Amino acid sequence: MSKKKGLLDFISENTFIHILLSIVLGFLVGAIFLAIMGLSVGAAYGRLINSVTSLKGFSYVVVYSVPYIVAGLSVAFSFKTGVFNIGAEGQFVMGAMGAAVVGILLPDLPKPVLIPLCFLTAMAIGALWGVIVAALKIKWGINEVLSMIMFNWIAFYLSNFIAGIPAIHNTGSAEATQNISANASMVFSKDFIKQAGLAPTANWGILVAIAVMLIVWFIIEKTTLGYELKAVGSNRFAAEYGGINVNRSILTALSISGALGGLAGSLQLMGMGQRISIFSSQEGFGFAGIVVALMGCSNPFGVFIAGLFYGALIFGGSKLNLVGAPTQLVNVIVGTVVFFIAISVIFRYVKYLKKTPKEPPKPAKPSGGKEVAES
Amino acid sequence: MTNLVNSLGIILYATLIYTTPLLYAALGSCFSELSGVVNIGIEGMMTAGAFTGTVVAYFTGNPWVGFICGGLAGALFGMLHATATVRLGADQTIAGTAINMLGPGIVIMIAKVLFDSTDTIPLTPTQKIPKLFTGLFDTGTVFGRFMDNVFATYASTYLVFVAVAIVWFVFYKTRFGLRLRACGEHPQACETLGINVIAMRFICVCMSGFLSGLGGACVTMAISTQFRPISIVGQGFIAIAAVIFGKFKPHGALIGCLLFGFCSGLKVVLGGSSGVNMQLLSMIPYVVTVIVLILFVGKSHVPAASGKPFIKSK
Numbered sequence: 001m002s003k004k005k006g007l008l009d010f011i012s013e014n015t016f017i018h019i020l021l022s023i024v025l026g027f028l029v030g031a032i033f034l035a036i037m038g039l040s041v042g043a044a045y046g047r048l049i050n051s052v053t054s055l056k057g058f059s060y061v062v063v064y065s066v067p068y069i070v071a072g073l074s075v076a077f078s079f080k081t082g083v084f085n086i087g088a089e090g091q092f093v094m095g096a097m098g099a100a101v102v103g104i105l106l107p108d109l110p111k112p113v114l115i116p117l118c119f120l121t122a123m124a125i126g127a128l129w130g131v132i133v134a135a136l137k138i139k140w141g142i143n144e145v146l147s148m149i150m151f152n153w154i155a156f157y158l159s160n161f162i163a164g165i166p167a168i169h170n171t172g173s174a175e176a177t178q179n180i181s182a183n184a185s186m187v188f189s190k191d192f193i194k195q196a197g198l199a200p201t202a203n204w205g206i207l208v209a210i211a212v213m214l215i216v217w218f219i220i221e222k223t224t225l226g227y228e229l230k231a232v233g234s235n236r237f238a239a240e241y242g243g244i245n246v247n248r249s250i251l252t253a254l255s256i257s258g259a260l261g262g263l264a265g266s267l268q269l270m271g272m273g274q275r276i277s278i279f280s281s282q283e284g285f286g287f288a289g290i291v292v293a294l295m296g297c298s299n300p301f302g303v304f305i306a307g308l309f310y311g312a313l314i315f316g317g318s319k320l321n322l323v324g325a326p327t328q329l330v331n332v333i334v335g336t337v338v339f340f341i342a343i344s345v346i347f348r349y350v351k352y353l354k355k356t357p358k359e360p361p362k363p364a365k366p367s368g369g370k371e372v373a374e375s
Numbered sequence: 376m377t378n379l380v381n382s383l384g385i386i387l388y389a390t391l392i393y394t395t396p397l398l399y400a401a402l403g404s405c406f407s408e409l410s411g412v413v414n415i416g417i418e419g420m421m422t423a424g425a426f427t428g429t430v431v432a433y434f435t436g437n438p439w440v441g442f443i444c445g446g447l448a449g450a451l452f453g454m455l456h457a458t459a460t461v462r463l464g465a466d467q468t469i470a471g472t473a474i475n476m477l478g479p480g481i482v483i484m485i486a487k488v489l490f491d492s493t494d495t496i497p498l499t500p501t502q503k504i505p506k507l508f509t510g511l512f513d514t515g516t517v518f519g520r521f522m523d524n525v526f527a528t529y530a531s532t533y534l535v536f537v538a539v540a541i542v543w544f545v546f547y548k549t550r551f552g553l554r555l556r557a558c559g560e561h562p563q564a565c566e567t568l569g570i571n572v573i574a575m576r577f578i579c580v581c582m583s584g585f586l587s588g589l590g591g592a593c594v595t596m597a598i599s600t601q602f603r604p605i606s607i608v609g610q611g612f613i614a615i616a617a618v619i620f621g622k623f624k625p626h627g628a629l630i631g632c633l634l635f636g637f638c639s640g641l642k643v644v645l646g647g648s649s650g651v652n653m654q655l656l657s658m659i660p661y662v663v664t665v666i667v668l669i670l671f672v673g674k675s676h677v678p679a680a681s682g683k684p685f686i687k688s689k
Contacts, residue, residue: 033481037488084468086415086612142668143677146619149612150661157661161654281608291476294469326487331480339455339473342465 015297015344022340023309030333034325044325048316057315059198065311066205067092067268071289072307073209073216074260076298080220081253082233087148088261089286090155091129095122095262096269097159100276103180103269104168114183118266119208126262129155130254138247144254152282160278176277186270205271209304212260217300219256229253261286294338310334377517382648384524386640391525392598394636395532396421399590400614401621401628402535402542403449403583408623409546410579411559411680415471416456417587418611419478424449424588425595426482429495429602432502438596442504442531445592446585452478453584461576464684475611483604497600504531504597529597531589538586542625555579559678562685572685587611620664620672631664638663 010017031041051057071088078085085091099118106114129151136142162168163177170176186203187193193202220226231239232249240246268285269276292310296303317330400417407414427448432441456474459465483493490496509527513519546552555575557565562572594610595602614628617635621627638660646653 033484037484136665136669140669142665142672143619146616146668147665149609149616150665152612153609153661154658157654157658161652164652164654281605287475290472294472326484326493328480328483328487328493331476332484335473335476335478335480338469338476339459342469342473343459343463 018344019295019297019302019337019341022337022344025340026333026335026337029336030329033332034329037325039325040323043323044320044329047319047323047325048313051316051319052312056197056199059202060315061308061312062206063199063201063203063272063311064315065308066203066209066271067264067285068288068292068310068314069209069304069307070212070260070264070267071285072292072296072303072310073212073300074257074264075286075289075293076296076300076303077216077220077260078253078257079293079298080233081229081249081257082236083144083250083253083257085130085148085254085257085261086145086290087129087133087151087258087286088264088289089282089284090148090152091126091258091261092265092268092286092289093152093155093159093283094129094265095126096265096273096276097162098122098125098262099184099266099269100177100180101162101168103184104178107181107183109181109183111183114181115186115270118180118184118270119263122262122266123259124262126265127255127259129262130256130258131251133258134251134254138250152286156279156282159276163276163278170275174275174277177275179275180270184270185274186267187274201272203271205267208263208267209307212263213300213304216260220300225252261289264289291334291338294341295334297341380517380521381524382644384521386637386644388524388528389640389643390633390636391528391532392636393639394632395529395535395597396590396593396610397614397617397632397635398535398539398629399593400587400611401617401632402538402625403586403590404615404618405542405546405583405623405625405628406555406579406586407583408618408681409559409678410555410576411562411678411683411685412457412460412576412580412583413467413471413682414453414456414580414583415468415612415615416452416474416478417583417614418607418609419475420449420452420456420584420587421591421594421611421614422478422607423452423482424591425606426486426495426591426602427588428592429498429595429600430485430489432498432596433496436502438498438502438504441502441596442589442592445596446588449588449591450581450585453581453587456584457577457580460684461573461580464686467682467684479604479607482602486602493604495595495602498596502596503600504529504593506530507533529593531593531597535593539625539629546625556678559680562680566687573687576685587614590614616664620668622672622676623678634667635660635664 034041034044052061071092074088074091075085099122102118102121103114109117133144133147133151136147137144168177170178186205188198188202188204193200220230228239228244229249229252231242231244232246236246264285288310292306293303295309296306313330313334317327320327320329400421404414404417424445428441428445431444432438435441452474456470459470460467486493486495506527507530511527512523514523546556554565554570558570558572558575565572591607595606599606613635617631618628620631621629642656642659645651646656
C-alpha cells in the first residue's frame with residue numbers, strides 16, 4: 001500500500017514524468033487513429049523510428065530541430081516573463097528575410113564577418129518586431145496578442161514583397177529569393193558531408209542553438225534582469241510595488257524574445273533554406289515554437305529536448321507516406337501530447353482525491369500565458 | 376460614375392464574403408472569453424467545421440445538414456477544450472494550442488481515408504449554401520447590378536447578422552447572459568450566489584466551438600466549394616483579434632469583422648484595377664486594424680477572470 005502511494009506521489013509531483021506519460025499517450029492515440037484507418041501501426045511507427053535513428057537520419061533531425069529549438073526558446077522566454085509571444089511567427093519571418101537581404105546583397109564579405117552580420121541583422125529586426133508590439137501596448141494600451149497576430153501577417157506579406165524586389169528575386173523561374181552567398185551559409189563543406197555521411201544540409205546551427213539555450217538560462221536564472229522579468233511575469237502588481245519598472249520590463253522581454261525569434265529565422269535560412277520562397281500561407285515555425293516551448297515546460301533545457309523531439313517527428317513524419325500513412329499523423333501525436341501536458345494537472349487531482357490534504361491542488365503547472373488576454 | 380458604383384458593389388460584396396466566417400468565429404470567441412475561458416483553439420475548431428460541413432453536404436446532398444454538422448464538429452472540439460480547461464483546470468493557452476494541432480491533424484487524416492487525398496471532392500451548386508435573392512434585381516441597370524452584387528449573397532451571410540442580434544440579446548437582456556458575464560468577472564462570487572460556474576463555462580465553450588464550426592463551414596460551403604488543408608489559414612486568429620478589437624462585445628466584434636472584411640474587399644478591387652503590388656495591398660487589413668486601434672479604440676477591458684482556471688473549493 002505504502003509503495004503504491006509512493007509511486008503516486010512520484011507521478012503527481014514530477015513534471016518530467018507527466019511529459020513522458022503525455023508522449024506515451026500521444027503515440028497511443030496516434031496508434032488508435034492508424035488502427036481505425038486500417039493501417040499497420042508497426043509499419044508506421046517502425047518507419048518513424050528507422051528514419052531518425054541512422055546517422056544520416058539523426059543529422060537530418062538535428063538540422064530540422066535548430067529553428068524549432070530557438071523559436072521555442074523565444075516563446076519560452078516570453079512565457080517566463082508573463083507575456084505570450086504569439087508573434088514569434090512574424091519575428092521569425094522578418095529575421096529570415098533580414099538575414100537573406102544581407103546575405104544576398106553583401107556576398108563578398110568574408111565568412112567570419114558576414115555570418116555574424118546576418119545573425120545581428122536578423123536579431124535586430126526580430127527585436128524591432130517585438131518592440132513595436134510592446135510600444136503599442138505601453139503607449140496606447142493595445143492588447144499585445146491582437147497586435148502580434150496583425151504583425152505576423154504584416155511580416156508575411158512584407159517578406160513576400162521583399163522577395164519580389166528585382167535585386168533580391170531569383171533570376172530563374174523559382175518564386176523565391178536568390179540563394180544567399182556561400183559566405184553566409186552555415187552548411188558544412190560538401191566533402192566533409194560526403195565523408196561523414198550526413199544530411200546534405202548538415203550545418204553547425206545546433207551549436208548556436210546550444211549557446212542560445214545557455215544564454216537564455218543564464219539570463220533568466222542568474223541575472224538581475226532575469227529576476228525582474230520573472231517577478232513581473234508572476235505578479236506584475238507586486239513587482240511594481242517592489243520598485244520594478246513594469247513597462248520597461250515588458251519592453252525588454254519582448255525585444256529579447258523578438259531577437260530570438262529573428263535569430264531562429266536566420267538559422268533556418270542559413271542552415272537549411274538558403275533562400276526564401278514566396279509563400280501562399282504562413283510556414284508556422286513560430287507557432288511550432290509555441291508548441292515546443294509548451295512541451296519543454298518553458299525550461300531552456302526542456303525546450304532544447306522538446307525541439308529535438310519535434311524536429312524528429314517532423315522529419316520522420318515526412319517519410320510516413322512511404323508506408324501509406326498520412327504525414328498529418330504527426331500533428332495528431334503532437335496535439336495529443338500537448339493536450340495531455342495541459343491536463344497533467346489531473347495527476348495532482350488523483351493525489352488530491354487520495355490524500356485529501358487541506359490545500360486544494362494548484363492549477364496547471366506548465367507555465368503558460370496565464371495573462372494571455374491581459375491588456 | 377458607373378465604374379465607381381460597380382467597384383463599390385464589388386467591394387461590399389467582398390466585404391460580406393470575408394466578414395461572414397470571421398463573424399461566426401468571433402461570436403464564438405465572445406461566448407468563451409466572456410465566460411472567462413481563453414479559447415485560442417478557434418482556428419482548429421473552424422478547420423473541423425470546414426471539413427465536416429463539406430463532407431456531410433457531399434454525402435447527404437443537403438447543405439443545411441452539412442452546415443449544422445460543421446457546427447457540431449466544432450462543438451465536439453469545444454467540448455474537448457471545455458473538458459480540459461473547465462472540468463480539469465488545465466492551462467487554457469496550452470489546451471487551445473493542442474486543439475489547433477488536433478483539429479487539422481484529425482480531419483486531414485479522415486480526408487485521406489475518405490477521398491484518398493487531402494482535399495475533399497468539390498460540392499455541386501445544389502450542395503452549396505444557397506444564395507438568396509438571386510434574380511431579384513435587374514442586372515441590366517447600374518443600380519440593379521449594385522444591388523445584385525451586395526444583396527444576392529449567401530444565406531449564411533444573412534444568418535450571421537441574425538446571429539449577432541441573438542447573441543447580443545442573450546448576453547445583455549437575459550438572465551443567462553448576465554450570469555455568463557458574471558462568471559467571466561468573478562466566478563467565486565457567482566458560486567456563492569448558487570450559479571454553477573463549471574456548467575456555465577462548459578456550455579459557453581461548447582457554444583464557442585459550435586459557432587466557430589459554422590464559421591469554418593461557411594468558408595468551404597459558401598465561398599469555396601471544397602475543403603483543402605489551406606482553407607482555414609489564420610481566420611481563427613483574426614476572429615480572436617476582432618473580438619479583442621471589439622472589446623469582447625458581440626456588436627464590437629461585428630465592427631471589427633466588418634472593418635477587416637471591408638479592407639479585404641478594398642484589396643481585391645484595388646488589386647484588379649491599380650498597378651500597386653498585390654503583396655503590399657494584402658497588408659492593408661492588418662495595417663488599418665492597427666491604425667484604427669491606435670486612433671479610436673485603445674485599451675479594452677478584458678473579463679477579469681479570463682484565463683484563470685476556476686477551482687470550486689477555493
